[in-house]
Amino acid sequence: MNEQQFIEALKDKGIELSEKQIAQFKKYFELLVEWNEKMNLTAITDIEGVYLKHFYDSISASFYFDFTQVTTVCDVGAGAGFPSIPIKICFPHLHVTIVDSLNKRITFLNHLSDELQLEHMHFVHARAEEFGQNVAYREQFDVVTARAVARLSVLSELCVPLAKQGGYFVALKAAAGAEELKDAKKALAIFGVTLREEFSFLLPVEESERTLYIFDKIKGTPKKYPRKPGVPNKTPIQ
């Protein structure tokens, strides 16, 4: 997916990027490739791969979960910033906290955030399970995200304690994992979240499978979650 296809694909999903946002993605790509020569940030370094498998893939969560309806996001194990930085570029009102256990990635993210002039960003070098025990962060976030960090059973422990009561945990996965979900059922219940919805779809161009799990942390009757208007039930979206 080249830059123009990326811009068009987002436009089709109702996200119209400004010149500033287009420039932020361009700079993000440049810094990712430049810093990747000094430290291991990603195996994907070609421009089309980065725009598709990192930028577009990260933003695809917002095709289902409406980020305009939330304010605080915690991204656990964001690595080089995925999914939260592409989401933040598209939805600048968000206050984003990133926690990662590798300090060199936090160094990169701090630099990236300065260069892209992102506001309301907070970077923490910590293991999420310890970070989640800190009363300043426990149950503080509207939504907690994670992509390619661990199995759902482990993610329940890492991510769910950070979501506020009435908040959400959104997991971006490569493919639907009925087995993984079954394994995680007990842990998810212990940590107090319920699977609200699951969306399977194909990434454009190369058509690889993706699954988005949306869990809510709600005691009693579930309330309406910020579902993106117009999204049909469990229908593959391309």
Ligand SMILES: C[S@@+](CC[C@H](N)C(=O)[O-])C[C@H]1O[C@@H](n2cnc3c(N)ncnc32)[C@H](O)[C@@H]1O
């Ligand atoms: C495979 S990378 C994925 C990075 C990014 N989410 C993505 O999709 O490209 C996993 C990241 O999670 C971080 N990580 C793994 N376990 C963690 C933990 N318990 N707490 C915080 N970060 C963790 C690693 O340092 C690494 O940056």
